[in-house]
Amino acid sequence: MKKWMKAAAAALTVAGVLSAGTTSLAASAQPSKMFINGVYQEDVLVVNDRTMVQLRAFNDPKSFVYSYETATKTIIIHNPVQKMTVHLKNGLKTAEVNGKNVKLDAPVTVKAGRTYIPVRFVTETLGGKVDYDNGAKHIIVRTPTGEEQFKTLKNGDLAEARALAINLTRVSNGTEIAPYGEGFTTTYRFPKGEALRYFISYKGLETYVEINAKGIAEIKWQKDTLGENGEAGKEPKPFGESVTFIDNFMADMLNYGSVDSTGKYTELGVINRYIDKEYANVIIMPIDGETRTDAR
Incomplete structure (x- = not known):
């Protein structure tokens, strides 16, 4: 499988790795x-x-x-790239980094079997990045690989950026309409040459999404084409030329093609994932001759 396909299939996967006991909190709230x-x-x-x-x-x-x-009830983090080993213990306000104690802003906290550490430690010691959107009140944390993906999302390979874009959590800025129709097909439509905005169609619901400068996917408009739940947000202008990826997850088939300014669809490829195992979980395909135009 090509390198970008592996990245697309694995994009933004978050897995659990730790289990431990519980402790009381000095204070807890939802930020x-x-x-x-x-x-x-x-x-x-x-x-x-x-x-x-x-x-x-x-x-x-x-x-x-x-x-x-x-x-010893110790959480161990090993970073082979930076040759770093970190030891953490529940309730302590210090972490051991390569044998030296590092002070934490707040104690390591375990609640319901999940371990929490301060954002500052993540950014200053583990090599993560943190960003803030004060207007939307968002805290945005990225792992080292997540930071690489963020750069790809903004100005990297078009197909890989699109694959990352559709895997982001979609955030509503007000009323969000839930799909209720029938069907097993999800359709993604991007403007020609772009990765940072798209339409998604699923079970009779049309949704328009834009990726903002912080890398958050914002729902800007939705319309229930079946008529029951109406419309929310401002409908965007038509894309004109676009590319479409149609994922039938029940049949495990992918169809993709281009749409011209008149709305005419031209099929460019069909993938049967039952036969073509290397395309498992792949939704976005590169389009021959397409050049990215929305890099930031």
């Missing part, structure tokens, strides 16, 4: 919305007025190997 690698985090904490990242969500197989030492 502004947090995103890790573009994925919205429903379960975050504030401890001693410090925002805490869920360690299991800060998952980056290329950069970190996590383990748990039962005998």
Whole structure:
């Protein structure tokens, strides 16, 4: 499988890696919305007025190997690239980094079997990045690989950027309409040469999405084409020329093609994933001759 296909299939996957006991919190509250690698985090904490990242969500197989030492109740993070080993223990306000103690803004906190560490430690020690959208009240955290993907999303390979874009959590700016029709097909439509805005059609619901400068996918418009739930947001102008990817997940088939300014569809390819196993989970395909025009 080509390198970009592997990246597309694995884009923005977040996996759990730790399990431990529980402890009481000095304080807990739900902060502004947090995103890790573009994925919205429903379960975050504030401890001693410090925002805490869920360690299991800060998952980056290329950069970190996590383990748990039962005998000493120690969480171990190994970074083979930076030759760094970190030891964490529940309740402590220090972390051991390559044998040296590093002070934490708030104690390592375990709640309901999930381990949380301060955002500052993630950014300053583990090599992550944190960004803030003060207007939307978003905290945006990216792992080292997530930062690479963010750069690709903004100005990298067009097909890979589109694959990343459709895997981002879609955030509504007001009323969000849920699909209720029947069907097993999802259609994605991008303007020719672009990756940062698209339409998605599913079960009679049309949704228009834009990726903002912080890498968050915002729902700008929705319309229930079946008529029951009406419309929300402002309908965008037509794309003109566009490319379309039609994913029938029940049949495990992918059809893709181009649409001209008059709305005429030209099929460019069909993939049967039952036969072509290398395309498992692939939705976005490169279009011959298409050049990216929306790089930032």
